[in-house]
Each structure stands twice: as C-alpha cells, then as structure tokens.
Amino acid sequence: MSDIDEGLRGELQRQGIWVTSMQELYNWGRKNSIWPLQFGLACCAIEMIATAASRYDIARFGGEVFRPSPRQADLMIVAGTVTKKMAPQIVRLYNQMPDPKYVISMGACAISGGPFKQGYNVLKGIDRYIPVDVYIPGCPPRPEALLHAFMELQRKIDEQKLSGSNKAEHLRPDQPSEFPVPAFGAHDLEPAANADLFRPPEIQR
Amino acid sequence: MSLGFQELEAAERPPTIMTSRLEGELLEVSMGPQHPSTHGVFRMNVALDGEIVRKLKPVFGYLHRNHEKIGENTSYLGSMPYTDRLDYFCSMTNNWAYALSVEKLAGIEVPERAEYLRVILAELTRLQNHASLLGFLLSDMGAWGTPLMYAFREREKILDLFESLSGSRMMCDYMRFGGCRVDASPEWLARAKEVVNRFPKFLDEFENLIVENEILIARTQNVGKLSPGLAISAGITGPMLRACGVNYDIRKVDGYGYYPRFKFRIPLGEHGDTYDRLMMRALEMRESIAILNQAFEQIPAGPVMNPKVKIRAFKPPVGEAYGRIEAPKGELGFYLISDGSSNPYRYRVRPPSFINLTILEDLCLGHTVADVMVILGSVDIVMGEVDR
Numbered sequence: 001m002s003d004i005d006e007g008l009r010g011e012l013q014r015q016g017i018w019v020t021s022m023q024e025l026y027n028w029g030r031k032n033s034i035w036p037l038q039f040g041l042a043c044c045a046i047e048m049i050a051t052a053a054s055r056y057d058i059a060r061f062g063g064e065v066f067r068p069s070p071r072q073a074d075l076m077i078v079a080g081t082v083t084k085k086m087a088p089q090i091v092r093l094y095n096q097m098p099d100p101k102y103v104i105s106m107g108a109c110a111i112s113g114g115p116f117k118q119g120y121n122v123l124k125g126i127d128r129y130i131p132v133d134v135y136i137p138g139c140p141p142r143p144e145a146l147l148h149a150f151m152e153l154q155r156k157i158d159e160q161k162l163s164g165s166n167k168a169e170h171l172r173p174d175q176p177s178e179f180p181v182p183a184f185g186a187h188d189l190e191p192a193a194n195a196d197l198f199r200p201p202e203i204q205r
Numbered sequence: 206m207s208l209g210f211q212e213l214e215a216a217e218r219p220p221t222i223m224t225s226r227l228e229g230e231l232l233e234v235s236m237g238p239q240h241p242s243t244h245g246v247f248r249m250n251v252a253l254d255g256e257i258v259r260k261l262k263p264v265f266g267y268l269h270r271n272h273e274k275i276g277e278n279t280s281y282l283g284s285m286p287y288t289d290r291l292d293y294f295c296s297m298t299n300n301w302a303y304a305l306s307v308e309k310l311a312g313i314e315v316p317e318r319a320e321y322l323r324v325i326l327a328e329l330t331r332l333q334n335h336a337s338l339l340g341f342l343l344s345d346m347g348a349w350g351t352p353l354m355y356a357f358r359e360r361e362k363i364l365d366l367f368e369s370l371s372g373s374r375m376m377c378d379y380m381r382f383g384g385c386r387v388d389a390s391p392e393w394l395a396r397a398k399e400v401v402n403r404f405p406k407f408l409d410e411f412e413n414l415i416v417e418n419e420i421l422i423a424r425t426q427n428v429g430k431l432s433p434g435l436a437i438s439a440g441i442t443g444p445m446l447r448a449c450g451v452n453y454d455i456r457k458v459d460g461y462g463y464y465p466r467f468k469f470r471i472p473l474g475e476h477g478d479t480y481d482r483l484m485m486r487a488l489e490m491r492e493s494i495a496i497l498n499q500a501f502e503q504i505p506a507g508p509v510m511n512p513k514v515k516i517r518a519f520k521p522p523v524g525e526a527y528g529r530i531e532a533p534k535g536e537l538g539f540y541l542i543s544d545g546s547s548n549p550y551r552y553r554v555r556p557p558s559f560i561n562l563t564i565l566e567d568l569c570l571g572h573t574v575a576d577v578m579v580i581l582g583s584v585d586i587v588m589g590e591v592d593r
Binding site: 039041042043047049055068080081086089093119139140 | 238246266267270274278286287290293294353354355358360375588
C-alpha cells in the first residue's frame with residue numbers, strides 16, 4: 001500500500017517517471033520472495049510438496065525456495081498433526097527463525113487437532129504456542145488452498161507499515177519474537193497454552 | 206557470559222590435539238525430527254566414528270495420533286476415514302485392507318465389479334506411490350528437482366482420477382465393507398485407461414534417467430545390503446523383501462480379491478542392496494500396468510455394493526479376523542476383535558513401514574552418514590503409518 005497520491009503517480013508515470021516509496025519497495029521485495037521452512041509433519045506436507053511441484057508450482061508466487069534451516073526461512077508452514085512430543089521442537093524452530101517471520105497453519109490438525117482431536121497425544125492447535133497469520137481449513141487442504149493462503153499472506157505483508165504508531169509487529173521493540181518452549185509435564189505440556197498468545201473465544205450459550 | 210568476536214579472537218585458543226584415529230571416540234548426532242529428508246518427523250540418534258555410522262537409534266512417536274485407540278472408540282464405518290490417514294500416499298490400499306478384514310469378520314461377499322474396481326484403484330495407488338518414492342529417493346541423493354517434478358507430474362494425473370471418483374485427492378475414503386462407495390462411470394474408466402496407457406512412456410523416460418546413471422549406481426550399489434535370512438526373521442515384507450530375492454507377494458500367496466485372475470510376474474532382486482530396492486519399484490510399476498490393462502478389459506457390469514450389508518448400524522458377530530493385503534510398502538494388515546457391539550473390541554494395524562524400519566540399524570552400520578538418508582529413503586516409510 002502506498003501513501004503517494006495515485007493521481008500524481010499516474011501523471012508522473014505517463015511522463016516516464018516511476019515513483020515509489022521505501023515501504024512499498026521493501027514490502028514488494030519481501031512479499032515476492034518468501035522462503036518457507038522445509039518442514040512437514042503429516043499428510044498436509046504431501047500437499048505442500050505437491051504445491052511446490054510441477055502442476056501447482058508455488059514458484060509463480062516466489063515461494064519455491066524451501067530452506068532446510070530455520071535461520072534462512074521467513075515462513076513456517078505447519079503442515080500436519082502437531083503432537084505433544086513435536087510441539088516443543090516446532091516452537092524452538094519458530095524461535096530460531098529470524099524476524100520478520102510468518103506462520104501458516106495448514107489443515108484441520110494444525111488449527112485444532114482435526115480428526116485426531118480426541119487423541120491424548122495431539123496438540124489442539126499450534127496457535128497455543130506460536131502466533132499464526134493464516135489458517136487454512138481442510139483435511140488436507142488442496143494445493144490451491146495453500147496458494148490462496150500464500151496470496152493472503154502476501155497481501156498482509158504488503159499492508160505492513162514501516163513507521164508510525166501502527167507499524168509492523170516485528171519492528172516494535174515491545175513485541176516478542178521468541179516464545180517460551182513448552183516442557184514435558186507429568187500429564188501434558190507445561191504450560192498447556194501460552195496465555196499471552198492464546199485467547200480462545202468465549203462461547204455464549 | 207557472552208563473548209563478542211573480538212574477545213574470542215583475543216582469547217587464547219586451546220592447543221590443537223592431533224590424533225591419527227578417532228577410535229573409540231564417537232560423535233553423537235541427532236538427525237531429525239526436522240530434517241529435509243527424513244520423510245516426516247522421524248529422528249535418528251547416530252553415533253559416528255568420523256563419517257562412519259557405528260550406532261543408530263531410531264526415535265519414534267513424533268506423529269503418534271492414537272489411531273488404534275480411536276479405532277476402538279469409533280464404529281466400524283467411522284474408522285474408514287481414519288485408515289486414509291495411516292499411509293497418506295496410499296489411502297485406497299489402506300481402505301481395502303480394512304474393508305477386507307471387516308469382510309472376513311462378518312463374512313460379507315463383495316460384488317464382482319467392486320472387486321475389479323478395488324484392483325484397479327490399488328494398482329493405480331501402487332503406481333503413484335512407487336513413482337513418488339523414486340522421486341523422493343533421488344532428491345535425497347541430491348538430484349534436487351527434476352526427478353521429483355517428473356514423479357509428481359504423473360502422480361497428479363492419478364490423483365485426478367481418484368478425485369473424480371471419490372471426491373478427494375488424497376483421503377479417498379472410497380471402499381466400504383461389501384463393496385465400493387460409488388460406481389465408476391464408463392468415462393472414468395476410459396480416462397483411467399488413457400492415463401495407464403501413457404504411463405510406460407514416463408517409466409521409460411524415468412528409467413533412462415536413473416538405471417545407468419553413474420552417480421546413482423555409486424551411491425546405491427552395495428549400500429545397505431540386506432540378507433534374505435535377516436529379512437525373513439525380521440518380518441520384512443513388500444518390495445524390500447523381494448529385493449533380497451525372496452519370492453513372497455501376498456497377491457500371489459493369499460490370492461485375495463481377484464488377483465489370481467490376472468497374469469503378472471513378481472520381480473525379484475539379487476543383492477538386496479539399495480539399488481535393487483530402487484529397481485524393484487520400477488519393475489513393479491511395469492507389472493502393475495499389466496494388471497491394470499487386464500482389469501480394464503475384464504471388468505464386468507453390475508452393482509458395486511452388496512445390498513445386504515447395513516454399513517451404518519453395523520454389528521459383526523463375536524469373533525476375530527486378520528485381513529491383509531500387499532500394500533505398496535509391504536504387508537498391511539488389520540486385526541480386529543469383535544465383541545458383538547458396534548465398535549471393535551481391539552483394533553490393531555500391522556503397518557509395513559514400521560516393521561520394515563526395524564532393521565534400519567543393521568542396514569546402516571558401517572556406511573557413511575550420507576548413505577543413511579539414501580537407505581532410509583529406499584525403505585519407503587511414511588510416518589503416519591509408523592507412529593499411527
């Protein structure tokens with residue numbers, strides 16, 4: 001999003017002058033070169049690979065560079081069932097990613113536990129421990145759905161401000177970029193959710 | 206205390222210890238659960254002497270989703286969608302194995318057309334599973350991109366067939382005890398025939414790419430050798446067992462479904478190394494195409510569902526049954542104990558990838574750490590099935 005007057009910009013463009021702002025250029029570069037973390041958990045990971053493979057080709061959106069190391073990744077696609085054994089590693093991987101970082105929660109399992117929600121070993125949603133930017137429902141979501149989520153994320157990045165009171169979260173010093181890693185307790189992960197982050201809606205009956 | 210770069214520079218370096226051999230001093234490396242080629246969330250604790258693997262301890266349970274426990278608390282029909290998510294590459298064969306064991310438990314007959322459809326779908330599943338396995342294996346070896354793209358190009362064509370038949374690309378939930386959920390239209394069969402007819406062209410291309418590739422041969426021949434004796438005593442099944450030269454295929458041994466009606470050969474390996482396991486998949490795909498072509502010619506008209514079966518309020522008689530099929534990865538079996546109620550009393554899965562994985566340490570000892578990924582890739586595991 002630009003703060004430049006559209007009419008003025010159009011007028012200048014007709015004269016062969018291209019005007020942009022730092023924020024626009026920066027966001028344009030960021031949103032078209034999102035590097036996801038190469039990291040799959042379960043069934044959704046196969047659809048994630050299919051999205052990166054020949055037919056759906058996420059390279060059209062600039063997201064084909066799957067990085068095996070969290071240090072080089074911008075986007076974590078939580079693709080699959082998160083078990084309680086795996087949740088601490090996911091939070092640790094998220095903490096290891098450099099800012100700005102984004103999370104797509106792919107599939108019913110990563111959102112809420114999905115079909116395996118009744119299982120004693122399944123985490124009921126990864127948003128209990130890390131902030132999620134885009135949720136994709138489905139079991140598993142189709143590759144088109146992942147592409148749609150990717151475009152939604154690009155839109156979100158495009159709207160982020162570099163300055164001012166409503167600037168992007170990763171630029172605000174008071175916003176944490178790391179979250180506490182849950183520990184294995186006697187019966188469950190401790191804490192069961194990050195209270196600063198996870199605010200489930202109260203159901204009105 | 207944290208040291209900056211300059212402090213580190215200034216600090217006195219410890220004297221370098223020169224040793225000719227690192228004998229006895231093992232370096233422990235944890236590979237996974239986040240690793241680009243562990244095929245899911247699988248961890249291996251490897252003890253290395255230089256680059257040679259001396260110990261390997263697999264760590265499971267990162268994808269344990271209580272499949273069997275949920276199966277005991279769900280009706281017989283309700284477990285069918287969960288079986289899709291066991292081995293998420295091959296939902297059709299999972300459905301079949303589960304349907305087969307319930308049919309054994311309750312003594313249900315399956316109409317002829319449904320049996321043919323099951324064979325067609327199982328062999329299509331085998332084609333796409335083996336094709337993607339080869340793609341993944343090659344990309345583990347460093348052929349990043351091309352083979353996987355070729356394999357997924359073919360896989361998408363088969364997934365289109367699954368989708369137009371069952372409504373879902375991966376989680377088909379297509380089979381029912383007593384038949385199949387919906388009938389295949391003549392147009393669907395014509396499209397399937399076309400996909401199968403084009404498949405050999407892809408296989409030729411793919412085999413050209415891999416069979417005589419010098420790098421692939423260097424990376425796979427004599428790597429991860431499995432002796433027939435160990436394979437049999439460890440309960441290895443599927444292409445991994447046949448790569449050692451043991452002639453054991455449940456399609457021939459049990460003759461479930463209508464497999465005895467088809468003419469096909471069982472490819473056998475000789476050395477039991479990674480190369481043989483890889484080639485086994487390529488050869489099996491050729492045989493699957495032969496089965497599919499016969500099935501398309503023989504498939505009769507008729508119903509696809511046994512009308513006597515009440516799948517919704519389904520209560521089988523008291524008893525137990527074990528139904529097994531030759532899934533693309535090996536023997537997939539479901540063991541069910543019924544106490545006469547609407548839920549199984551015990552629901553047990555015999556997953557081929559888990560049991561094939563038990564000999565991972567024997568295969569990897571003495572090889573370099575880079576070979577571990579190749580060996581693991583050739584075992585063909587899917588974590589959904591290993592951890593359940």
